[in-house]
Amino acid sequence: MAQTSSTAHNAPAVNIAEQLANLAVGIKASELPRPVWDKSVHHIIDAIGIGFASHHFPFAAPGLAGIEAAAGKGTASVLGCSLQLPARDAAMANAYLMHGLDFDDSHPGSIVHPTVACLPTALALAETRNQTWGELIAAYVAGMETCIRLGLAVKGGFHHTGFHATGLVSHFSAAVVAGKLMGLTAPQIVGAQGIAASTAASVQVFLETGAWTKRLHPGLGASAGITAAHLVQNGFAAPTRPYEGRFGFFETHMQAHIGDVNYDCIVEGLGSDWTLLDTAIKPYPVCHFIHGAAEAALQLHGEVKDVSRIARIVCELPAATLPIVAEPHDAKIVPRSDYEAKFSAQFVVAACLLKGRFGLAELEDDALKDEQTLALARRVSCVEERDSNFPQHFSGAVTVELDSGETLTRRIPVNLGSGERALTRDDIVTKFHGTAGIVMSPERATKVVNALLDATPETSVRKLVDMLRA
Structure with a gap:
């Protein structure tokens, strides 16, 4: 009944x-x-x-x-x-x-x-x-x-x-x-x-x-x-x-x-x-909760000439995100797979500081086992970011403390790809070449992306999908 x-x-x-x-x-x-x-x-x-x-x-x-x-x-x-x-x-x-x-x-x-x-x-x-x-x-x-x-x-x-x-x-x-x-x-x-x-x-x-x-x-x-x-x-x-x-x-x-x-x-x-x-298109292949901190670390990369001088790294993240991308600390500092790495603020921040980039290559097996990155990840402490505008934006901050006592800080209130910092059409085409380009030639990638950009309301989906198979 x-x-x-x-x-x-x-x-x-x-x-x-x-x-x-x-x-x-x-x-x-x-x-x-x-x-x-x-x-x-x-x-x-x-x-x-x-x-x-x-x-x-x-x-x-x-x-x-x-x-x-x-x-x-x-x-x-x-x-x-x-x-x-x-x-x-x-x-x-x-x-x-x-x-x-x-x-x-x-x-x-x-x-x-x-x-x-x-x-x-x-x-x-x-x-x-x-x-x-x-x-x-x-x-x-x-x-x-x-x-x-x-x-x-x-x-x-x-x-x-x-x-x-x-x-x-x-x-x-x-x-x-x-x-x-x-x-x-x-x-x-x-x-x-x-x-x-x-x-x-x-x-x-x-x-x-x-x-x-x-x-x-x-x-x-x-x-x-x-x-x-x-x-x-x-x-x-x-x-x-x-x-x-x-x-x-x-x-x-x-x-x-x-x-x-x-x-x-x-x-x-x-x-x-x-x-x-x-809606925001991602510039980095990691959990969006980490993007503000990742960008902050990338900005600091050029200022830290010798990572061996880094005594401590503090990564600030919105409180609600900490259980997902920062805890438990002991597991996050040694990701066992590319997927664990995507959800590790410690690993991502360390890689960004060390290499000045974070793309798909940073998720390959050799990159996950890189001793210098893992050593740096162990120095990362994640704490709650005060005055975050999360979830409107995925903000974050990174502070690097050197062995001299000097500190360097970068804060990202609005993550790249979001709001007024949205990726442009050219940025999106460039990203497509970086992703699809892993498995296809630049010529084919250009042909596919142009076909999708030029499609009209009357274009047959079957015609487009024919280009998307192997």
């Missing part, structure tokens, strides 16, 4: 899923503001380049092999290889590749990686359904607004309760993207979100050992979202208040922090205030 419904604490009067579904149904590529279109294309280019680069690293092959073994044959393409799978499994595979290096974009306020929560679903379905670039962009934008706004509502709260926020919201954004491309009605897209509330679960236990599950989280969301859209299309009875309903998404996932949820920010300004415009 159905139980009487109740509403979560401080929930809005409107149905959140209905508002997001109405947005998705109403979006038309031809009506998107030019900055929204351009921003979408730039972030899609960034994610595709990262997807190519992931093939160079040891996590890619086992993950793809497992997905293929479970999937069987299909017609949807996997980036950078000849593999073709059913759309649901290709979306999982591409999400795994796009998120695998933790080099993909993130939204500072929501603390989610939005493109990987939307693009893999859009790419797989638009290819198999022979849709246009404009249709893909419209669905992508609907998904971006969904996942970003869900993250904004909790102000980083999912991380406090042990969940990986991107993994959670990807189930809902993928359901919205799939519903849009499949031509579902608004009530059906509500139902797809309702089903997604039962599949959204991405725990952060990977932090203990550097396990690969975080890489897989957005792919699981993509697969679940596509499944949800097909279920409601075929008449499946789904919940209609997945977010604010009794035992709904926020109540179960925010737990004791449920009172902190700002439901209104999910629906305010939908279709006019485009939150995706605040």
